[in-house]
Amino acid sequence: MQHSFQVEDFGVRLRPVRMEDAAFIVWLRSLDYVRGNVGDSAASLAGQEAWLEKYFEREGDYYFIVESPGGIALGTHGIYDVRGTSAEKGRHIIRPEAMAGVPAALLATDLGFGPLGMTELRATCVSTNVAVHSLHRRTGFKDVGIIRAAQIINGRPVDLMQFLLTPEDWARVREPLVPLARLAGTRVLEWEKTQTAGSQPWMETKIRN
DSSP: OOOOOOEEETTEEEEEOOGGGHHHHHHHHTSTTTTTTOOSOOSSHHHHHHHHHHHHHOSSOEEEEEEOTTOOEEEEEEEEEEETTEEEEEEEEEOGGGOOHHHHHHHHHHHHHTTTOOSEEEEEEETTOHHHHHHHHHTTOEEEEEEEEEEEETTEEEEEEEEEEOHHHHHHHHHHHHHHHHHHHHHHHHHHTTOOGGGOHHHHSOOOO
């Protein structure tokens, strides 16, 4: 959906996704560590642009690009499938070299329980995505269920893990995460100095439609 929510702290910014981000999203989702661990994807630039066209018209869906203060794209995050004051938190993919996972998760969760007014955040991810399981638990999510053989990856059925976060659990874990987020933000700034905004990998690689 078209929205204007934007937040910045801990060396990263979450801003609304734009159509021109389609090439970055396709590149990000093609990385070896990402393939097979996320859904809701499009494999080509044309497919991603079509997905974004529908997204802009869909209510209850907040999709963000995570970027450095200088505007270099680091990843994606989303709060979507809003049902009253409950929403899914996901689409969390970060370039591994950027080290921005904790800052992005902290900002997105604060946004969900703050300006967006949610009273619970759900999360679902495939059982093979151990890194995301760890991040969810580290940020206060509790395991609440498993959907067996819910998705097929590389011809094999995999389970979907379900998590839930409440404002009370978030308040319990947030403060200990702040120093980690600030340290990560410092590293993002150091990493940004080695990069050039106009020559990122998704700009250099031809993406076929």
